[in-house]
């Protein structure tokens with residue numbers, strides 16, 4: 001797909017539902033007794049993978065546009081899937097569901113696309129094995145395909161090396177079936193949607209500092225889940241409005257959970273004009289409308305505990321930094337290397353092609369921003385966040401930007417290009 005410079009972005013936008021919350025609503029809805037009604041469910045390919053996996057374990061799930069009904073059968077209501085579970089491109093489906101599968105009274109196996117087959121699963125295999133699970137990487141490389149033989153599990157206190165909500169949630173979900181308390185301590189707090197939703201569905205879970213602790217065998221009951229707009233998707237429009245002079249955009253109903261709002265903090269640090277309006281909170285998940293005006297930005301330093309709160313936004317932050325005056329340093333972000341693509345390499349090579357002075361480091365990148373960017377042919381590596389980031393980069397670049405593999409936005413934001421076009425007219 002080809003892109004050229006935009007005049008300005010104006011108008012109002014409703015962002016699709018949060019991907020992380022949509023996944024969890026399918027999973028906990030399946031493990032709860034009774035019906036869970038999910039509104040503003042994200043109909044992206046990743047969440048549809050989670051839905052299909054639980055359907056093939058005997059859960060009836062119906063969808064009418066973005067409202068989903070999950071007819072849960074309780075913690076012990078899943079049945080053995082007949083075929084290999086297909087997780088598509090979704091790391092969240094793979095890791096969270098593995099925690100659940102590890103405790104089932106049946107054997108299962110799961111696999112996904114070429115990207116999933118390269119993503120590290122040892123980070124969940126190790127703690128699940130400590131709990132007594134039998135989980136094996138079929139290729140012997142610590143990646144999917146995985147074979148999981150359900151076993152009785154014991155509770156553990158796990159010290160995770162990475163701040164990862166997928167690892168934490170996997171262990172906590174397995175902990176629902178353990179013989180005692182299970183806790184996970186992380187180096188920094190990662191997104192806490194699993195903890196909030198478990199508690200809302202009737203689970204017993206507490207968080208102290210960077211440790212989350214769950215008690216086993218709760219009676220979970222179906223609930224109404226209203227999914228806020230995904231701040232990770234809103235990030236592209238925040239950036240577009242900031243970068244293109246004369247822009248004014250109102251982004252409605254965006255989730256602003258403090259474990260996810262790092263993008264807002266960094267934009268403010270860089271000099272952005274963003275106002276939060278109509279703030280509210282549902283079952284512990286805050287949200288707000290974001291009013292964004294084009295701003296002149298300056299470089300900043302991003303690292304430490306901020307990283308998990310904006311891990312998926314680092315590609316679009318790199319675009320902002322490329323247009324900002326001065327130096328931006330992104331550090332402590334090694335996790336970027338094991339996302340849907342190696343996001344350090346892919347950002348550095350593609351931004352270099354557009355004329356940006358950027359260097360890769362071991363744990364991030366250093367960008368000297370403020371020079372004009374020009375169009376180029378961008379290889380998205382079929383990574384949705386790379387494709388959307390460069391669509392935004394093109395809006396202020398001279399000439400034509402062509403994004404290869406642009407259709408991968410279906411993973412998290414199927415209507416992305418239409419929404420971008422609507423606001424740029």
Ligand code: S3P
Pocket residue numbers: 019020021023092163164165166167169190191311312335
């Ligand atoms: C997610 C957690 C993050 C994030 C991913 C979604 C989740 O991954 O990058 O897009 O829903 O738990 P990690 O836990 O691997 O950091």
